Amino acid sequence: MNVLNEWAFIGVFFLIAPLLPALPIVLGGVFSPSKPNAIKQSTYECGVETVGNTWVQFKVQYYIYGLIFLIFDVEMVFLFPWALAYGQLDWFGFFAGFLFIFLLTDALVYAWRKDALEWT
Amino acid sequence: MSLGNFTPEAFAFGFFTLITLGGAFGVVLNKNLVRGAVWLVVSLFGVAGFFVILSAPFLAAVQVLVYIGAIGILFTFAVMLTRSMTNLTERFNSQWWLGGLVAVFLFLFMVIAVIVPVFGEMTEPTSDMVATTVDLGIALVDGNQYVLPFEVASLLLTAAMIGEIVIARGDD
Amino acid sequence: MECSNIISTFEPCLVSAGWNADIAALVAILLGVVLVASFPLLVAILLIWIERKFAARIQDRIGPNRVGPFGLLQPFADVVKLLGKEDITPAGADKVIYNMSPVVSVMAVLLIWAVIPFTPVNVGVDLEIGALYFIAVGSIGTLAVILAAWSSNNKYALLGAFRVVAQLISYEIPLALALLIPVMLAGSMSLVGIVDAQAGMWYVFMAPVAAFIFFISSQAETGRGPFDLLEAESELVAGFNIEYSGMKFAMFFAGEFMHVFTNGVLLAVLFTGGWQGPGAHSLPVLGFVYLMLKTGFWFSISLLMRNALPRVRIDQLMAFNWKFLVPLSVVNVLMISFLLKVIQEIGLAPDDPVNFVQNIPQTLVLLLGNVALFAGVMTILRNQTRQERLREEARRAEFGLAPTLAGD
Numbered sequence: 065m066n067v068l069n070e071w072a073f074i075g076v077f078f079l080i081a082p083l084l085p086a087l088p089i090v091l092g093g094v095f096s097p098s099k100p101n102a103i104k105q106s107t108y109e110c111g112v113e114t115v116g117n118t119w120v121q122f123k124v125q126y127y128i129y130g131l132i133f134l135i136f137d138v139e140m141v142f143l144f145p146w147a148l149a150y151g152q153l154d155w156f157g158f159f160a161g162f163l164f165i166f167l168l169t170d171a172l173v174y175a176w177r178k179d180a181l182e183w184t
Numbered sequence: 185m186s187l188g189n190f191t192p193e194a195f196a197f198g199f200f201t202l203i204t205l206g207g208a209f210g211v212v213l214n215k216n217l218v219r220g221a222v223w224l225v226v227s228l229f230g231v232a233g234f235f236v237i238l239s240a241p242f243l244a245a246v247q248v249l250v251y252i253g254a255i256g257i258l259f260t261f262a263v264m265l266t267r268s269m270t271n272l273t274e275r276f277n278s279q280w281w282l283g284g285l286v287a288v289f290l291f292l293f294m295v296i297a298v299i300v301p302v303f304g305e306m307t308e309p310t311s312d313m314v315a316t317t318v319d320l321g322i323a324l325v326d327g328n329q330y331v332l333p334f335e336v337a338s339l340l341l342t343a344a345m346i347g348e349i350v351i352a353r354g355d356d
Numbered sequence: 357m358e359c360s361n362i363i364s365t366f367e368p369c370l371v372s373a374g375w376n377a378d379i380a381a382l383v384a385i386l387l388g389v390v391l392v393a394s395f396p397l398l399v400a401i402l403l404i405w406i407e408r409k410f411a412a413r414i415q416d417r418i419g420p421n422r423v424g425p426f427g428l429l430q431p432f433a434d435v436v437k438l439l440g441k442e443d444i445t446p447a448g449a450d451k452v453i454y455n456m457s458p459v460v461s462v463m464a465v466l467l468i469w470a471v472i473p474f475t476p477v478n479v480g481v482d483l484e485i486g487a488l489y490f491i492a493v494g495s496i497g498t499l500a501v502i503l504a505a506w507s508s509n510n511k512y513a514l515l516g517a518f519r520v521v522a523q524l525i526s527y528e529i530p531l532a533l534a535l536l537i538p539v540m541l542a543g544s545m546s547l548v549g550i551v552d553a554q555a556g557m558w559y560v561f562m563a564p565v566a567a568f569i570f571f572i573s574s575q576a577e578t579g580r581g582p583f584d585l586l587e588a589e590s591e592l593v594a595g596f597n598i599e600y601s602g603m604k605f606a607m608f609f610a611g612e613f614m615h616v617f618t619n620g621v622l623l624a625v626l627f628t629g630g631w632q633g634p635g636a637h638s639l640p641v642l643g644f645v646y647l648m649l650k651t652g653f654w655f656s657i658s659l660l661m662r663n664a665l666p667r668v669r670i671d672q673l674m675a676f677n678w679k680f681l682v683p684l685s686v687v688n689v690l691m692i693s694f695l696l697k698v699i700q701e702i703g704l705a706p707d708d709p710v711n712f713v714q715n716i717p718q719t720l721v722l723l724l725g726n727v728a729l730f731a732g733v734m735t736i737l738r739n740q741t742r743q744e745r746l747r748e749e750a751r752r753a754e755f756g757l758a759p760t761l762a763g764d
Contacts, residue, residue: 071236072192073385073481077470080389084397085462085607088439089455092603095439105447107510107599124352126518127265129674130258131348133525135341136682137254140532141246142324142337143689144488147540149321150693158697160325160334162690167338169686171345172678180349181678183671218506222453225499245488253495253528257521260502264514317485317545 128180139168196237204230217263225256242317392480393466400613404431407613407659414663441602448509449599457504458600458607464497465614472621473548474647475631475640486547487539490622491532494577497611498524501596504608508599516595519670520579526677527576527583530569533685537566537692538626551630555710560627562722563692565729567627569685574619575658576677578612582665583673616658617651624650684733688726695725 146153146161153161175181207227214220228251235244323329405420405428412419420427445454471486473479483489498521505517539545541562542553560567576583597608624630628650631643668676699705699718706714 070481070483071241072381073388074236074470074483075196076385076389077393077467077480080386081393081463081466082459084393084466085459085610088435089458089603089607092439092441092443092606096442096602097440098442100444102447104444107446107448124265126522127258127261128349128352129522129526130254130261131352132345132678133529134250134254134258135345135348136529137250137532139338139341140529141250142334143533143536144539144545145242145317145321145324147321147536147689147693148543148545149318149325150540150696151543152318152322153325155697156327156331157322157325158693160331161693163335164338165686165690167335167342169683171342172682172686174346175349176679178349178353180353181674183674216450218503219450219453222503241483241485242488245485245492248492249488249495253492253498254525256499257502257525260499260506261518261521264506264518318543 125183132175132180135171136168139164193237196233200230200233200237202230203227203233206230218260221256221259221263224259225252228252228256242320388480389470392469392472396466396469396614396617397610399617400610401431401435403613403617403655404434410656410659411663414660435606438603438606443602443604444599446508446510446599450507450509453503453507455604457500457507458604458611461497461500461504462607462611462614464493464495464500465611465618467493467496468618468622471547472625473551473630475643476637477640478644479548482546482548485545487535487545487550487626490547491528491535495528497615498528504600505596510599513596513598516598520596523579523583523670523673523677524577526674527573527681530677530681530685531573531577533682533689534566534570534573535626536689537563540689540692540696547625547630551625551632553709554629554632556706556708556712557715557719558627558629558632562719563627563688563726564723565684565688565726566692567623569681569688570626571619571623571654571657573677573681574622575616575661576673578615578619578658580612580616580658581662582668584662584667617655620651620653620655620658621647623654628653680737684729688729691725691729692722695722 142164143161146157146164150157150161204227207223207225207230210223211220211227214223228247231251232244232247235241235247324334325331408430409419409427420430423429423433445451468490470480471483471489473482501524502517502521505513538550538559541559542550544550544553597605600608624647629646630650631640631647633643633646636643636646699721704717704721706718708714
């Protein structure tokens, strides 16, 4: 199998994979009854009438986690090639990676100390 | 790859161009911001496809991991965390003509740069060498190559994280 | 050409039968994809039965036992029931995204199977970047969760989704950091390469801490107990999928089941040698049996964990990740990389990586390092918990409350 075929497999997979879960949903649509009415379709929130707009503002802590995650995700991008080539590296390579991780650990310590990791 | 010769690569290129541009138009034309974020994910996914065609599977995976898995989520988060931004329906961009002008100029500039050899003759790629991800890993920590940018990247990420915490928390 | 191998070498078989090369390639790919993608879906039906029996036994019940022998046909009865369930779309829903989300949720899990090596010769596709691929496509599932909640126009769903997404993205960090270890040890990101490199020694013996971190965070990624905050019935009604009903709800559920099983397979591939086992090379089917046995092992631990442990609180969940798992996995990466260089320096690295005996010295060194790390972390944790307990006791004494034991 050559390289293009490999990715053709992935490409076809991306096209087929949504069809498999979509099939039962469509089948369900065929077999199941459909008798919508206003009460049935109302939003279910603890059995009482829903109050106000759904799309309200949420707390910012979620976003802070998201941003810290993004930083670490980008770190992963650098660390994966490093880990992959690790067998062919010398002590210099080790210390370069060490420094890289160490600097980022600093950021984690900062976030910890500033209570940015607290769920308040 | 010539135009007369219809290869699978050409087909894939067309397909991903369609996805990328279609997604981009979806972002611009959609008034609902969350839907716009979904279109953005579609567009970025098309870019991942380009990386695959360019034999850079590592970058394709990074594209999906960072842009779709992280930035796509952050965008939806940001939209939902911003007060009443999800319900915007009217357009209040008074400088749309300026943006349009810049976009058209940039587009023309790129088209000219690609089609007309202003910056010297069109050249073939200088090397047939296919760099693998292992080569990337070695180059990243090689004293003669990219070790400095590698560490600076780490420093930059640290600075970004500290800045993000300072700005997001604000009060202390 | 023998036509024994279906998934990866179907193509030459078709060509030899007189097919056009291009069409043969396309048909081979299509067949392979359908086979690989439908396998986890079919297994999921059986898994639901196993799961229910397992949970029932733990809770001192019998579990499904009416439909078919031992209740084995129960999942099929469930499917028939679900097909007949009315599908209710809430009034304010964003229809397109609402219908798309369950599909994307299942798709994200199915896509992982494309790179799993089933036997020495059968693999969907051996990607050079397989390890990164499965993390990348797995992260698409997170997007499905938040879009599902947003599109159903329900405050509780959205609140649940925010929690889940915060959980999913947080636990992706230790997951990826733990994944660095097998990549580092094998010098390969392809899952086939990682399995091949474990011919001499399984990585669970070389890096048990990494396996532990990967197991915990992958369990959290599925959103199952004790990390099932998305189903916090008492606080959030049902989480992000509250407005879903009928087959769409079932798809979210099937996705979750498959995710647990997929994690079992990934753990088997990354840490316990995948299809490796005596006689697997000469008889590929045996390799598949080994893989499923190892998967079953990890899967049953995850079931045990789900049923035996109580649900954690969201603040505990986040603290456990950011203040325990992430620092631990960072130190783990540094330690393993240091030890590997030391091993290389003093010449303990095996000349023949697939030789079991030659692997022993290096494994012992790494294992020792892991044990030391684990002992150190446990000591720190014990001291911290004691301090916390003393603080709480002091606080209670101050307010004149009776000193209590845990569980208050």
